[in-house]
Amino acid sequence: MENTAEDRMHAAQGHKANLSNPNTSEESKKNSRQALEQLGGEDAFYGKKGDDAPAAGMGDDNRVLGGHKATLSNEGTSDAAKQHSKEVLEKNS
Incomplete structure (x- = not known):
């Protein structure tokens, strides 16, 4: 499976949702924070201008x-x- 900018954005959105969900455990939230960092931190969610940015063309x-x-x-x-x-x-x- 190709790991496109859009794929990273969708993964980041899922982790962001997990972090704001009051019903998820602290361990799950810790894992989501680590995953977001591996995806590129806030840039994976908000994007930057450029060809490889999740927000590019979107x-x-x-x-x-x-x-x-x-x-x-x-x-x-x-x-x-x-x-x-x-x-x-x-x-x-």
Whole structure:
């Protein structure tokens, strides 16, 4: 099976969902954190511009940036996610 950018993105999404699920064990969450790091950390989920990026060709950059902007005002979002979104928005302004 080929490990494309899209495959990595889908795997990262599953691990992100596991981390936010209150019904999963700490051991499972630890495994998901490690898997996300092996997939490339936050870049595997959010992507970077370029040919090998998960977000490449998968939508409008303005929508991605809009999602980051929404993250900043979402009360349910972690401080780490808000910091990441803030950095992305500053980098792309």
